[in-house]
Amino acid sequence: MTTTLAELGERALVERLTRRLPAAGGTVVVGPGDDCAIVRLASDAVEDLVLTSDPVIEGVHVGPGDLPGAVGHKAVARALSDLAAMGAEPLWGLIDLVAPAATAMERVEAIYEGAQATAARYGLAIVGGDCARGTLLELHVFAVGRVPRGTAVLRSTAQAGEEIYVTGALGGSLAGRHLNFSPRLKEGVWLRAQGWATAMMDLSDGLGADLPRLCVASRVGASLRTEALPIAPEVFAHPDARDPLAHALHDGEDFELLFSVAAERRAAFEAAWRATFGLACSRIGSFTAAAAGVLIFSPDGTSAPLAGGYEHFKR
Amino acid sequence: MTTTLAELGERALVERLTRRLPAAGGTVVVGPGDDCAIVRLASDAVEDLVLTSDPVIEGVHVGPGDLPGAVGHKAVARALSDLAAMGAEPLWGLIDLVAPAATAMERVEAIYEGAQATAARYGLAIVGGDCARGTLLELHVFAVGRVPRGTAVLRSTAQAGEEIYVTGALGGSLAGRHLNFSPRLKEGVWLRAQGWATAMMDLSDGLGADLPRLCVASRVGASLRTEALPIAPEVFAHPDARDPLAHALHDGEDFELLFSVAAERRAAFEAAWRATFGLACSRIGSFTAAAAGVLIFSPDGTSAPLAGGYEHFKR
Numbered sequence: 001m002t003t004t005l006a007e008l009g010e011r012a013l014v015e016r017l018t019r020r021l022p023a024a025g026g027t028v029v030v031g032p033g034d035d036c037a038i039v040r041l042a043s044d045a046v047e048d049l050v051l052t053s054d055p056v057i058e059g060v061h062v063g064p065g066d067l068p069g070a071v072g073h074k075a076v077a078r079a080l081s082d083l084a085a086m087g088a089e090p091l092w093g094l095i096d097l098v099a100p101a102a103t104a105m106e107r108v109e110a111i112y113e114g115a116q117a118t119a120a121r122y123g124l125a126i127v128g129g130d131c132a133r134g135t136l137l138e139l140h141v142f143a144v145g146r147v148p149r150g151t152a153v154l155r156s157t158a159q160a161g162e163e164i165y166v167t168g169a170l171g172g173s174l175a176g177r178h179l180n181f182s183p184r185l186k187e188g189v190w191l192r193a194q195g196w197a198t199a200m201m202d203l204s205d206g207l208g209a210d211l212p213r214l215c216v217a218s219r220v221g222a223s224l225r226t227e228a229l230p231i232a233p234e235v236f237a238h239p240d241a242r243d244p245l246a247h248a249l250h251d252g253e254d255f256e257l258l259f260s261v262a263a264e265r266r267a268a269f270e271a272a273w274r275a276t277f278g279l280a281c282s283r284i285g286s287f288t289a290a291a292a293g294v295l296i297f298s299p300d301g302t303s304a305p306l307a308g309g310y311e312h313f314k315r
Numbered sequence: 316m317t318t319t320l321a322e323l324g325e326r327a328l329v330e331r332l333t334r335r336l337p338a339a340g341g342t343v344v345v346g347p348g349d350d351c352a353i354v355r356l357a358s359d360a361v362e363d364l365v366l367t368s369d370p371v372i373e374g375v376h377v378g379p380g381d382l383p384g385a386v387g388h389k390a391v392a393r394a395l396s397d398l399a400a401m402g403a404e405p406l407w408g409l410i411d412l413v414a415p416a417a418t419a420m421e422r423v424e425a426i427y428e429g430a431q432a433t434a435a436r437y438g439l440a441i442v443g444g445d446c447a448r449g450t451l452l453e454l455h456v457f458a459v460g461r462v463p464r465g466t467a468v469l470r471s472t473a474q475a476g477e478e479i480y481v482t483g484a485l486g487g488s489l490a491g492r493h494l495n496f497s498p499r500l501k502e503g504v505w506l507r508a509q510g511w512a513t514a515m516m517d518l519s520d521g522l523g524a525d526l527p528r529l530c531v532a533s534r535v536g537a538s539l540r541t542e543a544l545p546i547a548p549e550v551f552a553h554p555d556a557r558d559p560l561a562h563a564l565h566d567g568e569d570f571e572l573l574f575s576v577a578a579e580r581r582a583a584f585e586a587a588w589r590a591t592f593g594l595a596c597s598r599i600g601s602f603t604a605a606a607a608g609v610l611i612f613s614p615d616g617t618s619a620p621l622a623g624g625y626e627h628f629k630r
Binding site for chain 1 (some may be wrong): 588
């Protein structure tokens with residue numbers, strides 16, 4: 001009996017593949033499992049590097065009708081969002097491009113221009129890459145960022161009692177946000193540099209899938225308040241059979257930051273955020289003991305376990 | 316009128332895409348165009364980092380019947396060969412995996428094991444990556460290496476009068492060598508550290524295509540001697556309508572090192588090589604003035620321009 005990737009699902013695949021990789025040690029500070037790997041060139045280095053890679057594939061992450069500039073933007077911005085989630089500053093990127101031989105050069109150039117424009121806007125120097133023939137149009141973006149030694153914000157360091165925050169608003173990605181989102185780089189760097197965030201990740205598969213992952217990594221539970229969740233206006237502008245809350249939890253590709261702040265610093269943090277950013281930042285719940293699980297509470301006091309989100313391969 | 320990638324070809328595509336990238340400056344020592352980009356974290360850094368990415372796609376670089384361990388090996392070894400070409404030591408790698416949903420988990424795991432085994436053998440720590448659904452099986456390997464500051468060996472620094480060398484033997488890649496080659500890492504590091512190589516690249520598209528590229532980058536010409544070319548035994552073991560010399564020049568995927576040594580150091584270099592390595596190293600010609608072009612001389616004194624090799628997209 002063979003098992004297909006469709007039966008296994010992306011997360012289980014990543015876990016099966018990476019569990020045989022060497023753990024931290026030598027120049028590797030944090031191996032697979034966080035938004036980026038963290039590496040250190042020398043034992044006395046003053047900075048750590050963070051490394052990430054992200055694929056964007058036509059038919060999966062983007063459609064053949066999507067504007068080429070937006071496709072290029074998305075490919076680079078996804079990798080930048082991973083850097084943001086560590087509180088890292090962008091340094092260098094490489095782009096592998098795959099395309100069918102019949103692809104129009106003009107479309108490829110426009111995609112590349114979109115990628116390059118977004119990279120330049122956020123300070124990521126595209127220093128190379130490769131091109132190859134395939135059956136789908138694809139971009140694979142590899143990015144390197146930096147943080148002062150030992151300061152990268154992990155997803156495994158949240159503690160019970162801490163407040164849970166999310167930047168921006170959630171849901172409605174397919175109404176266009178997945179193509180034009182802004183990676184939260186300056187916010188991520190600020191949350192790390194000012195010492196506010198005790199744990200952080202970016203939301204790529206939806207809060208409903210990503211928050212449980214952060215909880216597993218940090219060995220905590222969580223309790224969310226439905227009325228506190230910031231729902232994107234796109235969700236209300238394109239009403240359908242699904243509850244707006246379900247969109248906010250499960251649409252995926254929000255690329256907002258999910259992070260924790262010590263409860264006693266709540267007021268100071270919220271004041272500092274408002275003084276610094278125009279972007280919304282919502283306190284959506286708090287971390288609890290692991291045994292409590294990951295629950296979402298309605299205003300009437302009823303609760304339900306949180307689960308779901310987008311997963312590759314799975315049908 | 317649109318132009319397709321098939322009409323343009325891979326090299327012209329890479330040139331068109333990368334010519335709008337920023338050149339060297341800031342933390343970028345050498346941008347696109349060499350085997351790896353060279354970057355420097357700080358102005359007083361004692362080491363430079365080199366970055367490369369390489370795709371391996373089923374139906375293009377490997378076949379569906381190829382052993383999975385060999386597919387994984389090839390994906391990582393191609394990136395390691397790029398590091399070798401700079402004289403760099405491997406540090407960290409990321410692997411993006413793309414696969415159809417119906418792919419057997421067992422095949423994916425075996426490919427990943429092959430990749431991991433090769434990475435471990437050569438000291439490349441695989442620290443992460445991503446997985447996504449596509450229509451072809453693909454691996455995209457991103458690798459980081461290091462060299463002492465300012466010592467990476469470029470392809471743009473050969474000079475007229477220098478001797479041209481190549482490691483190992485050429486041709487016959489499709490008889491199996493493209494799946495089981497050894498990246499010439501210790502040879503590349505030695506050639507850089509001992510100061511022998513004045514310019515270097517790895518042979519991925521065949522000497523007939525790659526040597527002219529090195530000549531363009533270095534603004535030199537070259538004169539090769541047909542009788543000096545080391546032809547792989549696989550070429551003679553699988554005779555066909557093509558001349559063995561054509562195989563050696565144009566088969567591609569040799570992943571041997573092509574490099575130059577100062578003419579006056581020829582004897583000392585050859586003695587040092589033989590004292591250090593069991594691997595063959597052949598002096599195949601010498602660099603000339605650019606105006607002379609890139610010529611290949613037969614023993615009877617006749618010459619012909621060198622051209623050709625494998626190119627993606629082009630039919």
